[in-house]
Amino acid sequence: MENDKTNFDSRSLDKTYHNPTEATLERIGGKWKTAILCLLAEQGAQRNGEIMRMLSPVTQKVLTRQLKELEADGLILRTVFPEVPPKVVYELTESGWSLRTVLDPLCEWGKRFVKADKSV
Amino acid sequence: MENDKTNFDSRSLDKTYHNPTEATLERIGGKWKTAILCLLAEQGAQRNGEIMRMLSPVTQKVLTRQLKELEADGLILRTVFPEVPPKVVYELTESGWSLRTVLDPLCEWGKRFVKADKSV
DNA sequence: CTGGATCCACCCTGATACTG
DNA sequence: CAGTATCAGGGTGGATCCAG
Numbered sequence A, B: 001m002e003n004d005k006t007n008f009d010s011r012s013l014d015k016t017y018h019n020p021t022e023a024t025l026e027r028i029g030g031k032w033k034t035a036i037l038c039l040l041a042e043q044g045a046q047r048n049g050e051i052m053r054m055l056s057p058v059t060q061k062v063l064t065r066q067l068k069e070l071e072a073d074g075l076i077l078r079t080v081f082p083e084v085p086p087k088v089v090y091e092l093t094e095s096g097w098s099l100r101t102v103l104d105p106l107c108e109w110g111k112r113f114v115k116a117d118k119s120v
Numbered sequence C: 001c002t003g004g005a006t007c008c009a010c011c012c013t014g015a016t017a018c019t020g
Numbered sequence D: 001c002a003g004t005a006t007c008a009g010g011g012t013g014g015a016t017c018c019a020g
Helices: A020-028 A033-043 A048-054 A060-072 A094-098 A100-119 B020-028 B033-043 B048-054 B060-072 B094-098 B100-119
Strands: A076-081 A087-092 B076-081 B087-092
Touching: A020 A033, A020 A100, A020 B020, A020 B033, A020 B100, A033 A048, A033 A060, A033 A076, A033 A087, A033 A094, A033 A100, A033 B020, A048 A060, A048 A087, A060 A076, A087 A094, A094 A100, A094 B100, A100 B020, A100 B094, A100 B100, B020 B033, B020 B100, B033 B048, B033 B060, B033 B076, B033 B087, B033 B094, B033 B100, B048 B060, B048 B087, B060 B076, B087 B094, B094 B100
Parallel strands: none
Antiparallel strands: A076 A087, B076 B087
């Protein structure tokens, strides 16, 4: 009755993809995931509060979920420092770093598209 | 009362993106869009029925919507041949072709991830 | 052959309030 | 500071029937 949060890590087991791109998009497709990954890639390890501030209007709950999913997919590493007050740091894993080959073009194309869109 | 279908092309006007990647993902993020784009990139121009068969369990309505959105975003070109029976051909535009720089890494990473996932 | 119209169901996101 | 619980809303995919 409390394992209704683990639905996101069951997809990688039985899912059949029509296209390899689906596998990627399912992992970075969350609304804030690419922003998180880019942030960690550019700024290095960040605390929860830092990420929250950088992503402006994201709520704690949603951010936590995105982070948990990213962690479950092995893209980021979550480290808890046993201190008071609590301190949690997120950073990219090796697999997360390998996403730069995906995120960079994604970012580049987005910038070009938006620019072209405005110039019309 | 009949313009409730144009909601998908209004996002590019007022949307503020937290990250350039969002702009890209919003255009290729549909469930079948990457598959469509990859298909058109690899197989060239295709008819509606062809695409439908290639993407197996997609329904006509959903496929049509994805195609319309891709067309509205200027990624594919829709050509109607005034024949009986009707013949409609979809093909990539220049902008659509430029997406290969995004789709290729997306595809590559997906293949590697799935493979690594299974090898665990 | 191609595409529109409905109705439906699910998932994801978001707002708020609360806990350690 | 970090995370959870609950509830509500919107978007999106899907099944089916209908039309040119």
